[in-house]
Amino acid sequence: MITNKLSQTIYSLLINGKAINKHGYVSKTNELEESELYNEIFNNFEEYNTLYQRINYELVHKNSCFFYIRELGGEDANEVTIKIQALLIIIGRIITEQGYLFNVLTDHRAGVKTEDLAIATAEERYLDILHTCKLCLKRGIEEEVNNNLVARGLMFINSRGHYVLTEAGASFFDELATSD
């Protein structure tokens, strides 16, 4: 049965374009913990699905690890998605091109520093792509990552201050690798 309090929190997150991941990061313990919000949706998926359908949204469950909502028949949200994908691809490329293990981006104890990502705005090849996605025009890469990835539950900042991909962020790369 739906819990009112959790349902309100879930609504507040989903309606603001945030993903709800299966595990959440707890900075005090530097560990990942099961998310009660995710479990709440998972256990009452049918009810939540109906609920969101009635207000013209589709509750999307991807890769068995995160939820988000998309507007039914909506077309105007692509710009956001493209910005997110472009940022993720460029972050992934920066890490892999330098010969680092991709796991560093997904291990909640590791992550990458802002300085490691600074190359995105320092090199023209990355900057050109970012500009054509309306990214880093006035803001720095840190601000773009915070606004587009951290605020949306696709990345989080761990206790070392490093950026780490959440399950939603990592599953984008899983999908890339499997569909390739």
Add this chain to the structure above:
Amino acid sequence: MHIALDRTLVLLIEHKDLMFGFIDYMDQNQRKDIPEQVFTNSMLAKLTATIKKNDAERLKDAFDRNNLIKAGIISEFNKSRGTIAFQPAVIEIFRLFDKERVRGLRSAELENIRVQLDNALQQHQALSFSTDNIIFREQRDHLFDLLRQVNSQIQNNTEHLEHEADRLSNRLDHDQAILTLDESQQIREVLQQVKKIYDREIIPTLEFLNTREYSKVKTPLALIDEISRLYDMRGFEDDSYYIDQYKLSILSHYKAVEKVRQTLQRYLHQERQHRLTYNAIEKAYLNLQTLAQNTFTENLKERYIFKALAETELYFKGLKTYSSAQDSKIEWHERNHSLYFNEYLIEQNARQRSDAVAEVVSFDNKQNPDSNNVLKRQIRVLIKQCEIKPPINDLYAEIHNFLADNLSEDYQLQYLLYGVSCYKQRVKNTAKVTVNFERPQPKIHYKSKVLEYNKRELN
């Protein structure tokens, strides 16, 4: 001054690190020789590090390039290229001193062995088997030399692979927690080494030792089998038996190499996963780059790549756009709102009471003694020292009794509110106040005054 081969070799063995350095250089750079400069620098470093003057002199003479050439330890000195190559046999001896430096057999070397065995078979097929035939005797000696050599090479190869598998898996298992980019880079390099050994050494060795595979090209063990049958058919059963023994000895390494393969399998899987991810990221990046480049046209309308990308399937398709106007979050400050609400209800009740109940005493603030009067100070001290502890069923009644007992004649009912307030201050971090709105309200009668109040429970 010329020093004999045996003496020079003994000195080189005593100072193995020098030759190990050369071997490492050749392995790292995948060369069979070393630059003259490397040789000279290593020699100078060695001589400088030698403390005893006599020893240094001896080493200088022994390790002199010309002496090493004369002794046959250096097999080739190419002046124009400035390179030095050591006698392969000498290098192999030094490799045996240290398992880490034993080289595995690569595809080309295994193929070379196969070709040698194939040649041996063809030679034997064309021979007349007779002990009087000198060519047969030579071929037979050559065959056994070859088998001995192959057996020993395969054994060294197996030991090398086992050692490498141990070394690499220890490294990978030990470094499970990858916390920095540098660590991750090292792990990736180790995974690449695993892949290299697997592809270049393990699989070729297993193919070499495979007896079941049939193709146009005969496997080495099938070739040995055929040679053995030739000897058997021509009446040389003893030789055939020994050839079979060599074959079995070589074959016995199959299991060990297969075990190594299985050990490295999971790391290989890991490496494959990384490779797939890398390739996928690269492909996605190149696609993005192409789309971005296409926007650099004279058509200023298409400055962004949204239209082009929107046609492809997007992973987070339809993700809602964030807007502060949509923010449904209610800001709840760090306050206990139920208490505020209770206070509001009390206020409401008090208003109703002031109209309806005439006997309720209301206290005029102007008449109240000022905050620093003696009685208030006394109450503060008393409350501070009192032993009233939660849980308390009725805070007003409890404090009233306490103050009436301790202040006797000085106590008046209006001081009860001050006492309760002081007590609430004292326990505000440790206890929780709950207001009870029961009807009728409890009353306290004291010195012809009545206080009607909502009961406070303390937990």
